[in-house]
Amino acid sequence: MAAVTLTNVVKRFGSFEVVHGADIDIADGEFVVFVGPSGCGKSTLLRMIAGLEDISGGKIAIGGKVVNDVEPADRGIAMVFQSYALYPHMTVEQNLSFGLRMNGNPKADTERRVKRAAEILCIDELMQRRPKQLSGGQRQRVAIGRAIVREPQVFLFDEPLSNLDAELRVQMRVEISRLHKELGVTMVYVTHDQTEAMTLADRIVVLKGGNVEQIGAPLDLYDDPANRFVAGFIGSPKMNFITAKVVETSNSAATVELINHGGARLRKPLCKALPAVGAEVVLGVRPEHFFEVGEGDCDIPVKADVAEHLGSVSYVYANAGAEELIVEREAARQRASGDHFTVSIKAERALLFDKTGARIR
Amino acid sequence: MRYRNATAYRFLTPYLLIFAVFWIWPIISSFLISFQATRTVPWRFAPTFNWGRLIGDSAFFNALKNTLLILVIQVPVMISLAIVMAVLLNSPLLKARGLYRFAFFAPVVVGEVAYSAVFRLMFSLDFGIVNKLLNSVGLPKVDWFSNVTPAMALIMIAVTWRWAGYNAIIILAGLQSIPEDVYEAATLDRVSKVKQFFHITLPLLKPVIVFCAVLSIIGTMQLFTEPFLITERGGPGGGTETLGLLLYRQGFRSLNFGYASAIAYTMAGLAIAITLVQLWLTREPK
Numbered sequence: 001m002a003a004v005t006l007t008n009v010v011k012r013f014g015s016f017e018v019v020h021g022a023d024i025d026i027a028d029g030e031f032v033v034f035v036g037p038s039g040c041g042k043s044t045l046l047r048m049i050a051g052l053e054d055i056s057g058g059k060i061a062i063g064g065k066v067v068n069d070v071e072p073a074d075r076g077i078a079m080v081f082q083s084y085a086l087y088p089h090m091t092v093e094q095n096l097s098f099g100l101r102m103n104g105n106p107k108a109d110t111e112r113r114v115k116r117a118a119e120i121l122c123i124d125e126l127m128q129r130r131p132k133q134l135s136g137g138q139r140q141r142v143a144i145g146r147a148i149v150r151e152p153q154v155f156l157f158d159e160p161l162s163n164l165d166a167e168l169r170v171q172m173r174v175e176i177s178r179l180h181k182e183l184g185v186t187m188v189y190v191t192h193d194q195t196e197a198m199t200l201a202d203r204i205v206v207l208k209g210g211n212v213e214q215i216g217a218p219l220d221l222y223d224d225p226a227n228r229f230v231a232g233f234i235g236s237p238k239m240n241f242i243t244a245k246v247v248e249t250s251n252s253a254a255t256v257e258l259i260n261h262g263g264a265r266l267r268k269p270l271c272k273a274l275p276a277v278g279a280e281v282v283l284g285v286r287p288e289h290f291f292e293v294g295e296g297d298c299d300i301p302v303k304a305d306v307a308e309h310l311g312s313v314s315y316v317y318a319n320a321g322a323e324e325l326i327v328e329r330e331a332a333r334q335r336a337s338g339d340h341f342t343v344s345i346k347a348e349r350a351l352l353f354d355k356t357g358a359r360i361r
Numbered sequence: 362m363r364y365r366n367a368t369a370y371r372f373l374t375p376y377l378l379i380f381a382v383f384w385i386w387p388i389i390s391s392f393l394i395s396f397q398a399t400r401t402v403p404w405r406f407a408p409t410f411n412w413g414r415l416i417g418d419s420a421f422f423n424a425l426k427n428t429l430l431i432l433v434i435q436v437p438v439m440i441s442l443a444i445v446m447a448v449l450l451n452s453p454l455l456k457a458r459g460l461y462r463f464a465f466f467a468p469v470v471v472g473e474v475a476y477s478a479v480f481r482l483m484f485s486l487d488f489g490i491v492n493k494l495l496n497s498v499g500l501p502k503v504d505w506f507s508n509v510t511p512a513m514a515l516i517m518i519a520v521t522w523r524w525a526g527y528n529a530i531i532i533l534a535g536l537q538s539i540p541e542d543v544y545e546a547a548t549l550d551r552v553s554k555v556k557q558f559f560h561i562t563l564p565l566l567k568p569v570i571v572f573c574a575v576l577s578i579i580g581t582m583q584l585f586t587e588p589f590l591i592t593e594r595g596g597p598g599g600g601t602e603t604l605g606l607l608l609y610r611q612g613f614r615s616l617n618f619g620y621a622s623a624i625a626y627t628m629a630g631l632a633i634a635i636t637l638v639q640l641w642l643t644r645e646p647k
Contacts, residue, residue, distance in 0.1 A: 052545050073551030085542035089564040099550025102560070150550070 002063030002076060002153035002186055003028045004049060010057030011044050011210075018044055019210045021058065026188060026203075031180050033189045035197040036207035036233070042190045045207070046156050049188060050079050063153055078147035079156040082163065084139045086131040092142050093127040096149050110149075117145040120182065121175075137168045144179070157189040161196065173199055194234050198222070206230050228357035231284050237315060237326045241353075242283040249274040254360075256281055256352070258300065260321030266298035268347045272361045275354060284351035287315065287328035296344030302327065304339040318343075391622040399619035411623035421624065423599055424607040425631075427513070428582060431603070432635070435517040436577045440570060442521065443528035448558070450529065451536045462533075465526030477590035480519050481506075509600030512592045516601050519587045524580070528573045535569030536562070571643050575636050582632040585609060604628045 004026040011019035019041040026032045034042035047053040049060055051072030059066050067075045086095050096117055100110040118124045121141040131139055140160060147155055157176070161169045177200055180187050191197055197204045198218045206213040206221065206229070214226040218234075225231035231239045244256040244266075253269045266283065275281060293299055302318035302325060316327045316335050327343055335341060352360040398407040415421055450461055468476065483489050484505040492502040505511045539562065547557050563570075585605035588595045594610075595602030602610075604624060612621030 050549065052548070071551075072549050077549070079546070079549055081542045081546065083540060083542055085540065085546040087543060087546075087561060089567075098560070099547070099552060102550065102552045102556050146546070146550075 003030075003061075004154055004186060004188065005061040006045070006049070006058065007061070008058040009045070009048060009055055009060060011041070011048060011053065012056040017056075017210065019048075022207075022210075022212050024205055024212065024215065026186060029184050029186055031177075031187045031189065031200060031202045032205060033191060033197040033201035033203075034205045034207060035191055035194055036213075037192060039209075040207040041210040042192075042205075042207050043158055046079075046158055046188060046190045049075075049154070050077055050156050051075050052079075076153035077156055078150040078152035078154075079158065080140075080143045080147050080160045082159040084131070084143040084163075086139060086142055086146075088131050091128050091130055092123060092134070092145075095131070095142055096145050099146070100149060113149040113151065114145075117148040120148060120179065121145050136164050137172060140164065140172055141175075144176070148179075148183070153185065155183075155185055155187045157187065159191055160189075161191070162193070169196075176200060195236060198234070204234070206233060208233075225284075225351070225359065227359055228282060228284065228353040231351060231353070231359075235286060237287050237328075239284045239286050239351075240323075240325045242285065242323060242325075244281050244283045246275045246277050246279045246281055249277055254281075254352070256283060258283065258298070260323050261300045262321070264298050264300055266345060266347055266350065268350060268352050270352070270361060275352075275360055280355050281360065282353045282355075282357075283345075284353060285325075285345055285349065287326045289346065289349040290325075290327045290343035291346060293342045293344055296346040298345045298347075299342050300325075300345065301340065301342045304335045304337055304341070307335050307337055307339075391618075391625060394619050395622035395626055397619045400615075400617055404619070411620045414620060415623050415627065420599065420602070420607060421604075421627075424595075424602045424604045427588075427595075427601060428584065428603045428605075430513065431517055431520070431584060432578060432581045435520055436574060436581060438517070439521045439525045439577065440528060440573055442525045443532050443573065444563075444566070444570070446525060446529035447532035447536050448562070450533050462530065465529050467526070468523045469527045471523075473586045474590060476523065477519075477586065480515070480591050484515055506592060507597050509597060512597060512601045516584075516587045516592060519591055520581075520584065524577065528577070531573055532566060532569055535566050539565050567643060571640065574639060578635050578639070579632050582628050582635075 004024075006022050006024040009019060009022045009024075010017065022041075022045060024032075024045075034045060036042050044053060048055045049062070051067065051070065055068055060068060062075055062077065087098060090098060093114060096114045097110050100113065118127060121144060123138065123141050123145060126134060126138055126142070131142070134142065140163075143160070160176070161172050164172060173196060176187075176189075180200075189196075189200060201218055203215060204218055204221055205215045208229050214221060214230045216224075221230060221234045225234060228241065232241070242261070243259045245259055246254050247257045247265065248255040252271065252274070253267050254274055255265055255267045258264045258266065268283075290296075300320055302316075302320040304316045304318050305324075306317040308315045308317070312330075314329045314335070316329060316339075318325045318327055325343075329335060354360055394404075395411050396406060396408045397404045398410045446465055449455060450458060450465070455461065484491050486492060486502060486504050486506070489505075491505075496502060503511050505515045543561060543565075544557055547561055552560070583605045584603045588601045588603050588606050589609070592601040595606045605628070608621050608624045608628070611617045611624060
């Protein structure tokens with residue numbers, strides 16, 4: 001087991017900088033998920049930790065040892081690839097043992113490691129099959145098994161579930177989580193799926209355009225996002241953003257007028273510097289934080305465009321003024337398309353962002 | 362035939378007719394001719410005449426021996442060379458890759474007569490650059506056209522020069538279809554580049570290599586141009602005569618179409634048999 005530390009890590013392809021000085025501390029035995037949209041640099045960061053990409057600046061340390069110039073095989077890591085990267089001409093058993101055999105590992109030890117990995121992943125029955133004879137989930141298990149036999153200090157996962165169907169993804173998610181608890185090793189996991197990030201991670205690193213936007217525990221990111229990007233990226237369905245303007249500031253609070261909602265006003269208590277009167281701001285409200293009329297501090301009339309009934313909850317895609325809002329309702333209170341109704345916002349559950357997307361606290 | 366297919370077949374009819382007349386019929390006809398004595402007028406049906414002669418014909422066995430010798434030596438050498446060329450072409454370190462790719466492929470598009478003439482000049486006893494180079498490093502001149510072994514080597518060199526690049530391009534396509542992350546996984550497994558080549562690249566290239574080998578076997582079984590033009594009709598003294606050349610000599614010099622047909626079917630049968638054996642030996646384990 002080992003901690004992983006990234007200090008001001010920069011990656012350039014030619015003159016194009018894709019990672020702009022990432023600082024990330026991953027504790028020994030922690031499960032950290034890098035999440036962000038396509039092109040944010042999350043896979044590049046992972047590949048730099050693995051040593052498959054050179055770093056253009058900064059330092060990467062694994063287990064306290066700087067590994068910038070250490071060969072991938074000597075970093076004590078194992079990686080599970082998005083496409084599984086299994087050797088197609090080898091059986092499952094050969095896939096698992098290939099690296100050990102090529103390095104002259106004693107036969108008995110190789111067999112022990114392969115057997116242990118097969119038992120952990122319940123793939124004993126598949127040992128003589130070839131990758132093309134396996135389902136997607138089985139291939140992924142073999143890929144994880146190949147990582148396990150290396151007995152690494154750090155596991156790296158590069159979008160390992162993105163090629164699986166929804167049901168299998170949930171199943172494998174649980175298995176990876178179980179594996180982390182069983183092995184207790186450090187795991188770094190890359191995904192663009194925020195649900196995977198929320199369910200698996202001890203801590204999430206949210207990336208955008210090569211910058212670390214925020215690092216924190218899943219619920220901290222959900223409840224207390226640092227900026228509008230994190231607020232919008234974490235949570236499904238995503239947070240609603242309502243255009244507003246500061247009309248009054250007094251006693252550690254700002255009163256904002258919701259521009260597209262007939263002048264509805266909300267007084268938002270703040271603990272830091274107050275925004276200027278007249279400043280354009282954005283109010284962030286999660287779908288489940290719309291309340292019944294009178295329960296909140298500010299009412300907004302909306303019209304249901306589409307209603308999705310999922311059983312325990314319903315999502316109403318509503319039109320309010322010029323803005324689309326997603327409102328979560330309990331199933332018992334479900335609405336039909338075309339319904340007019342009013343929702344209420346509680347100031348304590350609403351977040352305020354300035355024009356640049358930074359949080360106003 | 363379903364009615365909706367009728368229109369399609371009507372459009373196909375001209376092609377099918379031409380195919381039947383110029384492909385199917387000659388194949389059947391030559392098979393029938395192989396059972397006839399064709400040096401009498403009129404031709405007469407003699408089922409064992411040509412096939413019987415084949416079994417006892419020393420010229421046939423000489424040509425067969427030469428053809429198989431080229432097959433056994435030249436094809437593996439050429440395929441090995443093509444693999445090396447393909448790996449070099451695939452290297453990210455190689456600059457001007459397009460130029461090399463063109464250079465490797467160019468021999469295929471050079472006219473056969475032109476390239477044969479150039480080879481004759483290059484390997485000429487007194488004026489050829491090859492002998493001059495041999496001399497310059499202290500080796501004796503080689504009479505490439507008067508002795509059987511050098512002549513055979515010359516044929517193999519020429520065929521290899523002409524077709525190695527072509528096979529390299531096919532193998533390169535196969536190389537580029539191997540996912541990069543398989544190598545990355547091996548790198549993480551501390552597998553050296555050499556071991557990666559032998560344990561990953563070669564096994565994954567097997568279908569492409571087999572394809573190239575099959576093409577080369579068929580090509581070698583039909584080998585005609587090089588022994589005809591470079592070593593002057595299979596010389597010296599039939600030392601480089603191949604089955605293709607013997608067929609030509611029998612069919613179009615001696616006008617013995619029946620025997621030439623029997624040779625042609627033997628060549629086709631051998632090519633199929635060798636290919637089947639090779640496919641069986643290199644089959645995917647279940």
